[in-house]
Amino acid sequence: MNEFLIGDNLEILKSLEENSVQMVYMDPPYNTGRDFGDFQDKFSSMKSYADEFLKPRLVEIRRILKDSGNIIVHVEPKNSHHVRMALDEVFGESKFKNEIAWKSGGNAKNLKQLGRHHDVLIVYAKSNKSIFNPAYKPYDEEYKKRSSAKQEEGGRWYVTTALHNSQPNVNPRLNLRYAWNGTHKQWYVSKEKMQSLHDDDRLVYNKKGIPRIKRYLDEMSGVPIKDLWTDISQIQGSEKLDYPTQKPVKLLQRVVSLYSNEHDKVLDPFAGSGTLGRAAIALKRSYTLIDINEKGKDIFLKSL
Numbered sequence: 471m472n473e474f475l476i477g478d479n480l481e482i483l484k485s486l487e488e489n490s491v492q493m494v495y496m497d498p499p500y501n502t503g504r505d506f507g508d509f510q511d512k513f514s515s516m517k518s519y520a521d522e523f524l525k526p527r528l529v530e531i532r533r534i535l536k537d538s539g540n541i542i543v544h545v546e547p548k549n550s551h552h553v554r555m556a557l558d559e560v561f562g563e564s565k566f567k568n569e570i571a572w573k574s575g576g577n578a579k580n581l582k583q584l585g586r587h588h589d590v591l592i593v594y595a596k597s598n599k600s601i602f603n604p605a606y607k608p609y610d611e612e613y614k615k616r617s618s619a620k621q622e623e624g625g626r627w628y629v630t631t632a633l634h635n636s637q638p639n640v641n642p643r644l645n646l647r648y649a650w651n652g653t654h655k656q657w658y659v660s661k662e663k664m665q666s667l668h669d670d671d672r673l674v675y676n677k678k679g680i681p682r683i684k685r686y687l688d689e690m691s692g693v694p695i696k697d698l699w700t701d702i703s704q705i706q707g708s709e710k711l712d713y714p715t716q717k718p719v720k721l722l723q724r725v726v727s728l729y730s731n732e733h734d735k736v737l738d739p740f741a742g743s744g745t746l747g748r749a750a751i752a753l754k755r756s757y758t759l760i761d762i763n764e765k766g767k768d769i770f771l772k773s774l
Contacts (some may be wrong), residue, residue, distance in 0.1 A: 471728065471746070471756065472641060472705065472750075472751075472756055472757050472758075473759070474741065474744060474747065474755075474759040474760075474761070474766075474767045474770060474771070475714075475758065475759065475760045475761075475764075476748060476760075476761060476762065476764050476767060477705065477760070477762060478741065479527065479760045479761070479762065480526055480527055480530065482739075482760050483527060483530035483531065483534065483760070484530055485738060486507040486534045486758070487534065488533050489534070489535070489536050489537070490534055490536070490727075490735065491534045491535055491536065491539060491721055491735050491736070491737045491739060491758070492535075492538065492539050492540075492730045492731070492734035492736060492738045492755075493494045493530050493535075493539060493541075493542070493601075493725075493726065493730040493734065493736045493737070494521055494525075494534075494535060494539070494540075494542070494731045494736070494737055494738070494739070495541075495542045495544070495722065495736065495737075495738050496531075496541070496542070496543055496544065496738060496739050496740050497686070497715065497717060497737075497738075497740050497741075497742065498523075498524065498527075498543070498544075498545070498740050499511040499513075499519075499523075500546050500548075501513045501516060501519045501549060501551055504548075505653070505733070508767045509666065515554045515555070516549065517552075519549075519552065520552045520553070520555065520556045521556075524552075524553065524556050525556050525559065525560060526657075526666055527544075527739060528541075528556060528560040528561070529560055529715060530675065531737075531739070532560055532561060532596060532696075533641050534737075535596045537596055537597045537599050537600075538596075538597070538600055539560065539595070539596045539598070539600065539601070539603050540567070540593060540595050540600050540601065540602075540729040540730075541557070541561070541593070541594050541596075542591055542592070542593050542596075542725055542729065543557065543591070543592045544589060544590070544591050544717070545575045545590050545592065546586065546589055547586060547588070547589075547590055548586075549616055550569070550590045550592060551593060553592055554566075554569075555763045557592060557594050557729075561594040561595070561596065565594045565595045565597070566593075566594055566598065567592040567593040567594060567602075567686050568591075568592075568697050569590055569591075569592050569593075569690060569697065570590065570591040570592075570593065570683070570697045570698075570699060570720065571589075571590060571697065571698050572590075572591060572699045572702065573587060573588050573699065573700040573702075574587070574588055574589045574591045574704055575587070575703065575704045579706060580645065582630060584736035591725070593729070600729075601729055601730060601731060601734075602656050602728065602729065603697075603727060603729070603731070603760055604694060604717075604727055604728075604730055605692055605694075605695045605724065605727060606691045606692030606693060606695060607692055607693045607695060608651055608692055608693075609687045609693060610688065610693075611691075613693055614627060614687075616625045617629045619687065623694060626686050626687075627683075627686070627687045627688070628684045628685055628686045629685050630674050630682035630683060630685070631682060631683055633657055633658055633659065633664075633673075633681050633682055633683050633687060634655040634656060634657050634658065634680070634681075635655070635656045635657070635658065635766050636655035638655070640654070643656055644657070645660075646659070646660065649662050650664055650674065651679045651680075652679055653678070653679060653680055656669070656678075656708050664681070664735060665704040667681075667683060668681070668725065671684075672684045695724075695728075699721075699724070700720060702720045702721050702724065704717065704718060705717070705718045706718075711743050711769050711773060713742055713765075713766065713769055714741050715742055716742065717745050718745070719745055719748050719749055719752070720747035721745075722745050722746050723749040723752060723753060724748070724754060725749075726749050727744070730755055732753070732754045732755065733754060733755065733756070734755050734756070735755065735756045735757065735758065736750050736755050736756070736757050736758075737757065737759075737760070738758075738759050738760065740760070740761065741759035741760055741761040741766060741767075741770070742761060742763075742766050743769045743770055743773070744759050744766060744767070744769070744770030745772070746759065747759050748770075748773065748774075749771055751774070
């Protein structure tokens, strides 16, 4: 069941069923001291913010997460260490998975220090059974140039990788030591497999006759997405809603894709304008959204 609940998220979280949610994304107040109109983002200290505000909510989130669940907390670098310490206490240091830097933009001048150009997404798992779905980006021209990719006459692009172990004595495999094309080495494949690759025109030989395996880009997964995200822009044009802390749908779609599967339930206890809900709908997940502000729910429902 999809729902947008209005009220104190701590009390609502306490009412939710244990082990019922696959993924929690939250973009909590940052203690910026700013007045956003709908709420005052101000606490007496970061210790108070972490101990009195954040930790009780993390305890309830851990309770409602499934064993295969993850929590992703979206913060700014100034406060990320306080959030990490609170997450360590509630989830355990060993459950830390990633600290993702998202290039969020911003061109404001700063004469006293370097301007901030990224947000931080901190990922913790509830257990060692947590879901993670690796994601990949298509191979672009930069990758082709960097990897010295070549194009066949038929149009297919490929790269080559080594077929022999350059340190055979570190990991000796005597059964893979044989002569091929006049060169004796410890190879990564059997002689039978080497012959098959040769017959299928999957080998490229250098001037010394040493083969490398040909790998076609259209048969490979793509470039793995790592912990630096520079390919998702801030909200633009028609996506902008009347909500000051809105995040782009593409950002939430990536988070949802990485840390949940189709038909899982995802939750955002600081839902704002409901971006997580829009991402969940697009990716066939169910959602629970919570916010203290009725305005966010109205904006969300109008955006569907």
